[in-house]
Amino acid sequence: MKIITILKNHKWAVILAFLAGLIIVFPQLYFRSDDSYQGIDMPLTGAEHFYWGRIQEVRDGHAFLGNVWLAEYKDRPYIQPPLGEIITAFPGKIFGLGINDTIVLSRIIFPSLIFLSVYGLVYLLVKKKYVALIAPLGLLLTDNVFSRPFILNLLKGDIVPYQSLGYARPVIPQISSLLFFSSLLFLWLFLIRERKIFGIISGILLGMSFYVFFYTWSLIYAFMGIFGLFLLFRKDWADLRKILLVAAVSLLVAIPYFLNTLQSMQYPEYFESAGRMGLIESHKPTQALLIPAVFLVFLVIFPRAWKKRYVFCAALLASPLIALNQQIITGKVLINDHYHWYYSKPLSLIFMTIIFFYLLEKITSSGFFKKLAAGTIISAFILNGITTSFIDYFYTLGQDYDSIVYRQKYGPVLGWLDKNAKKEEVVLANGNFSVLIPIYTSLNAYDSKWVNQYLVPRQELVERMFLKYRLQGVKPDDASKIFLTGERGFVSWKIFGEYYRQKFGEWENAPDEAFYPLIEYYRALYNIPVQALFQRFSIKYAVWDMKKEPEWALDKYPFLKETYEDKENKIKVYLFNLGS
Numbered sequence: 097m098k099i100i101t102i103l104k105n106h107k108w109a110v111i112l113a114f115l116a117g118l119i120i121v122f123p124q125l126y127f128r129s130d131d132s133y134q135g136i137d138m139p140l141t142g143a144e145h146f147y148w149g150r151i152q153e154v155r156d157g158h159a160f161l162g163n164v165w166l167a168e169y170k171d172r173p174y175i176q177p178p179l180g181e182i183i184t185a186f187p188g189k190i191f192g193l194g195i196n197d198t199i200v201l202s203r204i205i206f207p208s209l210i211f212l213s214v215y216g217l218v219y220l221l222v223k224k225k226y227v228a229l230i231a232p233l234g235l236l237l238t239d240n241v242f243s244r245p246f247i248l249n250l251l252k253g254d255i256v257p258y259q260s261l262g263y264a265r266p267v268i269p270q271i272s273s274l275l276f277f278s279s280l281l282f283l284w285l286f287l288i289r290e291r292k293i294f295g296i297i298s299g300i301l302l303g304m305s306f307y308v309f310f311y312t313w314s315l316i317y318a319f320m321g322i323f324g325l326f327l328l329f330r331k332d333w334a335d336l337r338k339i340l341l342v343a344a345v346s347l348l349v350a351i352p353y354f355l356n357t358l359q360s361m362q363y364p365e366y367f368e369s370a371g372r373m374g375l376i377e378s379h380k381p382t383q384a385l386l387i388p389a390v391f392l393v394f395l396v397i398f399p400r401a402w403k404k405r406y407v408f409c410a411a412l413l414a415s416p417l418i419a420l421n422q423q424i425i426t427g428k429v430l431i432n433d434h435y436h437w438y439y440s441k442p443l444s445l446i447f448m449t450i451i452f453f454y455l456l457e458k459i460t461s462s463g464f465f466k467k468l469a470a471g472t473i474i475s476a477f478i479l480n481g482i483t484t485s486f487i488d489y490f491y492t493l494g495q496d497y498d499s500i501v502y503r504q505k506y507g508p509v510l511g512w513l514d515k516n517a518k519k520e521e522v523v524l525a526n527g528n529f530s531v532l533i534p535i536y537t538s539l540n541a542y543d544s545k546w547v548n549q550y551l552v553p554r555q556e557l558v559e560r561m562f563l564k565y566r567l568q569g570v571k572p573d574d575a576s577k578i579f580l581t582g583e584r585g586f587v588s589w590k591i592f593g594e595y596y597r598q599k600f601g602e603w604e605n606a607p608d609e610a611f612y613p614l615i616e617y618y619r620a621l622y623n624i625p626v627q628a629l630f631q632r633f634s635i636k637y638a639v640w641d642m643k644k645e646p647e648w649a650l651d652k653y654p655f656l657k658e659t660y661e662d663k664e665n666k667i668k669v670y671l672f673n674l675g676s
Contacts, residue, residue: 113211117204123489134507141265165544173360179307180271206270213277226470237481272309303349319415372593374431382420387440416440505665525639572619
């Protein structure tokens with residue numbers, strides 16, 4: 097009964113949370129009405145297929161995500177933790193949904209839960225419902241507007257969306273943000289309500305974040321460190337013990353994570369993999385303008401009479417500044433942009449809302465005016481979310497027809513493979529098709545865009561890449577031209593991952609010296625027959641898109657037997673015949 101009473105008292109939070117989820121999911125559902133649709137859903141944000149593949153891998157029974165794309169290495173320790181994908185896959189499993197509808201459900205459920213978590217946190221901090229409603233609505237539906245590129249383009253008269261609604265993407269930021277704000281919500285409840293269960297829940301949620309996203313737990317620990325130091329200075333032993341309890345519970349929950357990390361470090365390619373994921377050495381401070389500006393305004397404007405709330409909020413705003421610049425001491429940087437997009441910016445939006453209405457109340461005591469302002473902002477945020485969904489949908493289709501609409505042509509072929517091939521068999525295909533294989537079938541790709549994000553030796557990444565060039569007909573003498581100029585960025589990403597982009601700004605900025613060994617290795621291995629490479633990578637099927645890769649000419653290889661053809665789309669599937 098108490099839960100029902102709470103829901104009634106905060107019914108607008110529930111309504112707006114659900115509405116935000118519907119707005120976010122709209123483009124994916126609307127795309128299904130497109131005449132081209134053949135079962136391959138439309139991604140709404142960058143790198144979504146990375147998470148779709150991981151979610152489907154969980155559904156296929158490989159919950160630890162040792163390697164999603166390859167048949168090999170599935171029993172290795174994970175580099176990127178799997179809990180977010182497990183949580184996302186769970187509702188779909190309950191309702192017997194396929195991968196597409198599982199993603200649809202995640203776009204509704206998890207943004208709605210993020211809304212309620214942020215609403216609860218803000219409401220408990222400021223005790224004003226309209227402020228608590230506006231903060232999460234702005235977070236979910238206007239994150240694209242509060243971006244410097246968007247604002248600069250708008251000043252030029254360009255209304256093309258800078259990015260889609262970021263919280264449409266599964267796992268990161270959906271699950272990571274949910275754990276972040278939920279953990280903070282229960283921590284604050286623990287501090288003000290004196291019930292140990294709230295602290296235990298906060299610690300469990302924080303511990304769970306170890307299995308989702310490094311940036312979530314590292315930022316909360318930075319926050320608790322700052323807050324804890326203040327409590328120590330004030331000799332507030334009661335609240336300090338509460339912080340330590342939350343930390344202790346979280347570390348107990350995280351023990352298997354640390355054991356997995358120790359196990360990962362036993363592999364010789366561990367540190368190489370860390371580099372591919374963007375870990376570089378640097379002591380350079382990170383320039384940040386938004387969060388320091390909001391932090392300073394908060395310190396100046398808000399009264400010390402807030403006491404515990406004041407310190408809690410100040411520590412929360414200060415924590416990104418510490419996390420963004422920890423490399424000054426540690427000398428290690430791991431893609432600091434993630435702190436900005438997923439935490440600094442959301443916290444800034446939340447506290448900008450709090451500050452705005454705090455100042456508004458200083459200016460006027462008129463309840464009507466405050467309600468009018470709140471209603472106007474809520475309406476504007478909803479309108480922006482709806483507009484962004486429509487504009488992003490049509491803009492993306494217009495700009496990216498090849499990768500969204502053309503991808504539909506692969507639907508029938510993927511369906512045939514899933515029906516006729518045995519589970520876990522390996523399929524060779526072009527890059528666009530390979531990304532879809534683990535998502536829409538129970539099969540594995542011979543290679544894929546994100547293979548380098550796992551514990552895979554560099555030599556194997558290189559050899560798998562070489563097969564692509566062999567099929568393209570790249571001769572030994574052409575390797576230098578291809579690797580150093582023609583596909584420099586592609587090669588840099590495939591072999592070195594994020595390392596050189598984080599170190600020098602772009603993948604293409606990798607030094608020439610990094611490519612010379614690859615060129616020599618390609619020349620040395622060129623005499624290995626293509627058939628031997630098929631055997632080395634256990635390739636069972638090869639998919640030939642004759643429009644995209646006419647140079648592959650798979651029909652010339654006697655060890656391949658044509659077994660399926662989509663004449664309309666000019667796609668053939670070949671079976672590797674070991675007897676040939």
